[in-house]
Amino acid sequence: MHDVARAAGVSLATVDRVLNGRPGVRAATTERVEEAIKSLGFSRDLNASLMARSRNLKVVFFIPDGSNEFMDSLAEAVTRRAGPTLADRMHLETQRIRALDTGALAAGLDALDPRTCDCAVIVTSEEPDILAAVDSATRRGIAVMTLVSDLPGSNRRHFIGVDNVAAGRTAASLLGRFLPQGGQVAVIAGSLHLRDHLERLEGFRQILSADFSDIELLGPLEGHDERAETEALVSKLLAENPGLSGIYNLGAGNAGLVSALKSSGRAGKLRVIAHELTAPTREGLHFGAIDVVLDQNPDGEIREAIAAARSLALGAARHVATDPIEIGIFLRDNLR
Amino acid sequence: MHDVARAAGVSLATVDRVLNGRPGVRAATTERVEEAIKSLGFSRDLNASLMARSRNLKVVFFIPDGSNEFMDSLAEAVTRRAGPTLADRMHLETQRIRALDTGALAAGLDALDPRTCDCAVIVTSEEPDILAAVDSATRRGIAVMTLVSDLPGSNRRHFIGVDNVAAGRTAASLLGRFLPQGGQVAVIAGSLHLRDHLERLEGFRQILSADFSDIELLGPLEGHDERAETEALVSKLLAENPGLSGIYNLGAGNAGLVSALKSSGRAGKLRVIAHELTAPTREGLHFGAIDVVLDQNPDGEIREAIAAARSLALGAARHVATDPIEIGIFLRDNLR
DNA sequence: TAGGTCATGAGGCACGTACCTCAATTTTGA
């Protein structure tokens, strides 16, 4: 800061006012300071800054509540990181929001006080009231990031998630190789209104039609990400199609999938691919009912979200670069 | 530190002497201070500490040089991290050491000055002179970590690497599902003297004999991780075994594997699994000569090494906890 | 008992930033 002040011909106090957006600086002076910052390649020291304020960087994660096990593992990942990141003056808080309750999420965002919260991370579908709440939070000086599913058209500063089209392609590519003789494969989605499910389906179809024309696609069927509904659906599917050779469940409800496979007595005889490494899919892998699980890597997503929050806290940078999240592929044999 | 000093009934200076292992403190006093530290749960602030010394935390990576592309990607991962970590007062340096030149590695370790280097990360095989160099560096106060391959029996503070047995199991599990009719599968290793190769082979055999008894195993053959040798080996293999249905190359030399497959005209007709995502394996995936690549995740390894170095710099902690490195599984369809 | 050694306390400066006050200077508006 001394160097910047000298280069711009101003005092430390003025540099401080510019850096922290405090009033009392003429536009021309601000410009001189910003030029000096750029030409010196100065970048503020987040750790020293937090120390000087004797304040932690606070990030609030809004994660859907309900019966979705993947969301639970996201929340657990936040909890796991909370200890270590505290040493770097970051305070992570988790708020569970009733699934699909956009009003509650909007209210949560509105309640954030910019004096105590620097960054909010939300998992949400695209809804107009969320869009408004994100913009309001941004105006108040809280950086908002989207996780898992993006919110295009909003003022969110960053998005972190996997490439779902690639996930669908990968599922097709594996199933195609698992079934060299061809056969019938059923696709089960949670809902065809969900962007991520649609993207996975798109990728799956792409590769199946391009590379594995011997495979006939059945569905997609909708299980609404629920255990009971998915179980009924799969039981019916298995009963009506004795020749079925594979299933790709690109949604949730895996507990139902596994129990239907078990009770049909055909677990292990069909090739099955599912999403997200959770208790039911782990069990499915372990007992051979599921062959492969594609995982969004919740730990990686939380890790990158935290890294992005630190970059955003440094202020200026309009665009933040993070490592892409890789899709995890799990068989019984490489389970953590 | 004030709280600790008060609780122990000593001055700040004495706490500082204890924390930094400086002389001039009676054993009884040291004990009082350490008790106060434990009962208060005090842990020093690495960022403030580095700032006070106006010094960066220096980590030197010793990475084998030569034609091994995986080692190159490790080095690139270090370079990628160097910028961002500098903001956290970490200075990363890479030294490439001629492959298998244990003398050079030992000399490199011996040349480290504890005043300018806090931590060394080495990739090495098990050799007595390396063991001695590691112990000497540790005595001088430099924390040594092993990467990729461990050095049991040494004073290394931490090991970071993947579970190679699990990698072998995963390869077998995939190949087994790729070949539901059974068939002949050849295994190619770099050298049966390398611990990681042996572990992969062990895992591969485990699963093949347990779950896929229709598959006949050919080999292991040794390609010594070299392009030309591997190419000759695979060409001969393909010529002599017209019925071969799969290949698992658990070593390097993938450029040779791919070109042998191409020139035999059987690329895409055999199921092929290889290791490490590098230029030749990417090309193999892209053109269908390789079906799956198992990757050690060099970026993840470097990330965890850096995190571990920070923990080690905090001193006391005898044991450091890091996230396990997951094996990456790549098909053409989820390439980064 | 004198002289020496060792353990400890007290306090200062430094690191890079935040944020405060007060005074001095410049700009603005009527």
Next chain:
DNA sequence: TCAAAATTGAGGTACGTGCCTCATGACCTA
């Protein structure tokens, strides 16, 4: 043109730690 308002400078304290000096007092040995 002059007072009021806005802008800027100067300098202080703080954050948690490292590292230095100097003084003091306890203990040991000859």
